[in-house]
Amino acid sequence: MVRILAIETSCDETAAAVVENGRVILSNVIASQVEVHRRFGGVVPEIASRNHLAKVLPIIDEALARSGSGLESLGAIAVTCGPGLAGALIVGVQVAKALAWTRHLPLVGVHHLAGHLHAVALTERPPELPFLGLVVSGGHSSLYAVEAGPSYRLLGRTLDDAAGEAFDKVAKLLGLPYPGGVEIDLLAEGGDPNAISFPRALQNRGTLDFSFSGLKTAVRQHIERTGELRGQALRDLCASFQEAICDVLSSRALDAARSAGLRRLVLCGGVAANRRLRELTARRAAEAGVELFVPPPKLCTDNAAMIATAGWLWLERGDRSRSDLDADPSLALA
Ligand code: KG4
Ligand code: ZN
Numbered sequence: 344m345v346r347i348l349a350i351e352t353s354c355d356e357t358a359a360a361v362v363e364n365g366r367v368i369l370s371n372v373i374a375s376q377v378e379v380h381r382r383f384g385g386v387v388p389e390i391a392s393r394n395h396l397a398k399v400l401p402i403i404d405e406a407l408a409r410s411g412s413g414l415e416s417l418g419a420i421a422v423t424c425g426p427g428l429a430g431a432l433i434v435g436v437q438v439a440k441a442l443a444w445t446r447h448l449p450l451v452g453v454h455h456l457a458g459h460l461h462a463v464a465l466t467e468r469p470p471e472l473p474f475l476g477l478v479v480s481g482g483h484s485s486l487y488a489v490e491a492g493p494s495y496r497l498l499g500r501t502l503d504d505a506a507g508e509a510f511d512k513v514a515k516l517l518g519l520p521y522p523g524g525v526e527i528d529l530l531a532e533g534g535d536p537n538a539i540s541f542p543r544a545l546q547n548r549g550t551l552d553f554s555f556s557g558l559k560t561a562v563r564q565h566i567e568r569t570g571e572l573r574g575q576a577l578r579d580l581c582a583s584f585q586e587a588i589c590d591v592l593s594s595r596a597l598d599a600a601r602s603a604g605l606r607r608l609v610l611c612g613g614v615a616a617n618r619r620l621r622e623l624t625a626r627r628a629a630e631a632g633v634e635l636f637v638p639p640p641k642l643c644t645d646n647a648a649m650i651a652t653a654g655w656l657w658l659e660r661g662d663r664s665r666s667d668l669d670a671d672p673s674l675a676l677a
């Protein structure tokens with residue numbers, strides 16, 4: 344049994360978790376900074392770093408205490424070393440290095456998106472490799488073939504905004520609080536997804552890439568034409584915008600699964616918490632005979648348990664980080 348302590352500080356959540364053999368969560372503690380950043384309408388990097396600095400040790404203490412582990416019972420330390428905000432990543436990486444160094448523990452630096460892709464291993468029914476992974480978060484919208492190793496092959500990515508970024512920017516245009524994805528998800532529930540016909544960029548072009556900036560512009564132009572939206576008009580706009588994003592994400596994911604010959608699809612990242620995306624992808628996957636795996640919402644948004652799982656797999660494949668491990672804000676996965 345290997346107990347891994349994982350630390351995640353890539354954006355605005357300070358998180359630590361203890362996970363056994365990459366499968367069993369003993370503790371998963373998250374301190375969100377959402378309230379701190381809300382009044383700025385988005386994440387302020389320096390404020391995020393300072394908050395990580397204040398919270399990272401108390402959060403690690405809490406993760407150890409809740410898991411009933413002392414530092415002496417740990418087998419390894421995993422930490423997100425990129426991509427993300429430089430000053431935010433550095434806090435987690437430095438603490439992880441200090442702990443590994445003082446306790447003589449193996450250290451593994453993990454790619455944030457590998458964490459999202461492997462979060463599904465923490466569910467009751469994890470998929471076997473290979474699978475097709477759609478990672479949709481605030482910073483990324485990418486399609487990866489995840490193969491034995493694990494190894495990762497990038498099949499498609501966004502050419503401009505990430506899906507979560509599009510949700511957050513449109514929410515801001517509508518005067519909704521940050522982060523806007525969940526607000527739009529809630530408002531869309533009472534709206535008509537066919538009320539407004541928004542563009543689906545790059546559809547039927549044979550590409551596996553995404554583009555969401557035109558959709559955001561179309562929403563802005565709609566708001567400029569109609570003026571401030573309230574009530575049913577607001578709900579219809581949210582539902583129509585959400586439908587356009589979910590339509591593109593789910594159809595591209597199934598195109599990618601087909602072209603790569605993969606029969607298992609994993610939906611992950613913060614936007615995978617979106618109810619319409621889960622529903623539409625489930626329907627299309629069933630029609631295509633593809634098995635769909637989606638972690639529960641709290642394992643979709645940023646957390647450290649997913650970093651522990653990816654760390655365990657990376658340690659198993661022989662990865663070890665040295666004491667000069669650095670944070671890399673634009674680290675590539677494949
Ligand atoms: O993975 P994540 O927690 O952090 C990053 O690595 O970026 O993803 C955060 C993103 C935000 O853009 C947020 O608005 C979006 O996920 N999000 C959602 C929902 N819940 C979170 N977007 C749409 N619907 C949701 N229910
Ligand atoms: Zn993330």
